[in-house]
Each structure stands twice: as C-alpha cells, then as structure tokens.
C-alpha cells in the first residue's frame with residue numbers, strides 16, 4: 001500500500017501526523033523534509049533570548065524520537081523538486097517518492113525587499129530553526145540591530161533583542177506597529193511600551209540601500225536618513241510556497257488553493273499550514289494550522305471533514321506588551337471602537353448595529369480575552 005506522504009516537517013506537517021495517529025495507528029506514514037526533521041515550536045524563535053535558549057535547546061523532540069513517537073518514517077534533508085500528480089510521485093534527492101495521498105505542508109518563504117548596496121545580501125530572515133541558528137551565530141558580539149518590518153515577528157524579535165541588551169531600531173512603511181492587526185490607539189500604546197523597553201521605531205519609511213563598511217552596515221532610508229547597524233534582520237512578511245504545486249498544474253493563487261476538505265485541485269493532494277489558501281484565506285498562525293490538522297486527519301482516516309475556523313485570537317508575545325488580537329472575518333464592514341483601560345487598550349471592531357466582530361486587547365486589557373473570544377463570529 002502506497003503510504004500517505006507528508007511533505008514538510010513544520011507545525012503543519014507534524015500536526016497532521018499527530019492528529020492522524022489518533023484515528024489510525026496502522027496506515028503507513030512517511031514524512032519527507034528538506035530540513036533536519038526535528039520537532040520544534042516556531043513561535044519560540046522570537047523569544048528564545050528571554051528564555052535563555054540556544055537554537056539546539058529549542059528542539060522539543062529530535063527526529064528519531066518524534067518518528068518513533070508518531071510511528072512515522074522521516075526522510076530528512078530531501079527537497080522535493082517536482083510533483084507528478086498523474087504518477088502519484090514526487091521527485092527529490094536522488095530518487096522518486098511514491099504516495100497514495102500527499103499532504104503539502106511546505107510553509108512559506110520570507111519576502112525580500114528590493115534593497116540596493118553591497119550589504120543587501122547580508123540581511124537575514126528567520127523563518128526556520130536553521131535560519132535562527134545562523135542568526136544567533138551572527139549576533140554574537142553585535143550591539144546595534146536593525147529590523148525591517150514592525151509586524152508580529154519584527155516586534156517580537158525587537159523586544160527579545162532589546163531585552164538582551166542590544167540597541168534595536170525598527171523600520172516600517174506603515175505609520176504604526178502591527179499595522180495589519182491593531183487599530184491606531186492600541187498600536188500607539190504597544191509601540192510606547194516597546195520603546196520603554198529600549199526599541200526605537202521609524203515609521204512611514206523603509207530601507208532602500210545597505211552598504212557594508214568595515215565591521216558594520218550603513219542603512220539609507222527612503223527619506224534620506226542614514227543609520228548604522230551591526231546586523232540587519234528582515235521581517236517584512238511571508239509568501240506561501242506555491243512553486244511546486246503550480247509547476248505540477250495544481251490551482252494556486254496567493255497560496256495553494258484548497259477547499260474546506262483541504263484538498264487541492266488534485267483529489268489525492270492536500271495542503272495545510274502557511275502554504276495553503278483555504279477558501280481565499282491564508283492564515284499563517286498556529287491556531288488555524290491546528291484546526292486544519294484535526295480536520296484533515298479525520299478526512300485521511302476515512303471521514304471527510306471540512307475544516308472550520310472558530311474565532312482564533314492571535315497572541316503577540318513581546319514581554320513588554322502582551323497583546324491579543326482577534327481580527328474580524330475577512331471583508332467585514334464595521335469600525336474599531338477603542339477605549340483606554342487601566343494600563344492597556346481594549347478595542348472592539350463593531351458592525352453598524354454595534355455587534356462585535358473582532359477585538360484587540362493590549363497590555364493589562366488582555367485579561368478579558370477569553371470572555372470576548374466566545375462572543376466572536378466564526379470565520380469559516
């Protein structure tokens with residue numbers, strides 16, 4: 001019997017394997033991955049300094065241990081170069097990997113800004129444990145860190161680095177931090193808290209040029225200001241990994257297009273996690289991935305189960321300013337209503353009748369998250 005093959009060993013790939021084993025302990029399961037195949041929790045990368053963890057200590061289960069625990073064969077350091085749906089096979093490494101059903105859990109790629117200068121190639125992005133190990137090596141002995149992007153990942157790294165004694169400057173084209181998540185008042189409170197922790201923000205600008213000068217970099221922003229840094233980290237967003245699916249003739253859009261059964265345009269190929277676009281939604285966060293993994297596991301075990309998305313608050317975890325955001329369902333009409341609380345901001349996104357469709361809680365206001373989450377509409 002051809003195995004179920006899971007391509008990718010991130011939270012999505014391991015999530016599907018773990019959930020599937022709850023229903024079916026026998027089906028042959030093979031995981032193929034370009035990386036080491038160890039299990040780690042990616043959200044921990046952006047607060048590892050605060051937790052005093054080295055990259056090696058972030059591994060929760062080495063490959064052999066997780067493979068034995070889940071009854072999965074893990075083929076590591078093999079990058080699939082082609083998907084051949086008509087042959088039920090992948091090509092990669094030196095050979096061919098056959099599957100009965102295939103789960104694409106291949107994640108996303110960091111977006112790179114078009115930056116000029118001989119220092120542009122040295123800009124780092126962190127989207128995997130391996131990238132993080134390189135980042136930590138390069139960080140040793142460095143004082144001034146520039147971060148491109150004031151989104152969730154940029155702000156979490158900024159707080160972590162400032163907390164460890166680095167001088168951190170963050171640049172973003174948007175007029176505020178967490179531009180895709182927070183309304184303006186909540187974002188201003190959030191930015192003030194991070195500034196108090198040592199982070200310097202530069203909004204409504206971007207870095208257009210980076211030059212290498214002896215041991216440091218000179219960054220030139222779009223307003224003509226220059227800044228010096230010893231290390232530059234880019235966190236300007238991710239692009240779902242679609243090339244393999246697209247070349248194989250599967251439907252792709254922003255992500256790999258799947259229906260609510262997580263099936264692609266080929267009935268034996270599924271997609272989950274950061275690479276997947278479920279009914280127009282690309283949600284690169286842990287909770288949607290867990291919902292997808294639970295539903296897909298049941299489908300693979302013989303009970304077709306559409307994924308559902310209850311309201312899924314995103315936790316932003318810089319210690320200087322805990323934040324929880326439950327964005328309104330995509331395309332919702334309404335407006336934010338913000339209210340200052342003791343040491344925080346509580347914001348509700350309401351429709352014309354005053355019905356809450358989403359919320360953002362910042363600082364001490366995060367204490368109310370559970371009660372509010374229960375009132376929010378489902379996304380799918």
Ligand SMILES: Cc1cc2nc3c(=O)[nH]c(=O)nc-3n(C[C@H](O)[C@H](O)[C@H](O)COP(=O)(O)OP(=O)(O)OC[C@H]3O[C@@H](n4cnc5c(N)ncnc54)[C@H](O)[C@@H]3O)c2cc1C
Pocket residue numbers: 007008009010011012013032033034035042043044045046078079080081105106107108126127128153241244272273274275283284285286287289314315316317
């Ligand atoms: C620093 C950081 C902090 C975060 N914090 C949070 C948070 O606090 N809360 C939250 O909800 N979300 C957070 N996220 C997002 C969350 O971690 C991701 O949505 C999630 O980990 C994505 O998992 P994935 O399995 O889809 O992708 P990935 O983890 O990217 O895994 C993809 C896998 O596919 C493999 N692969 C890719 N292409 C191939 C190929 N051709 N052949 C073989 N293997 C291949 C890769 O090697 C890898 O194993 C954070 C992300 C980052 C980067």
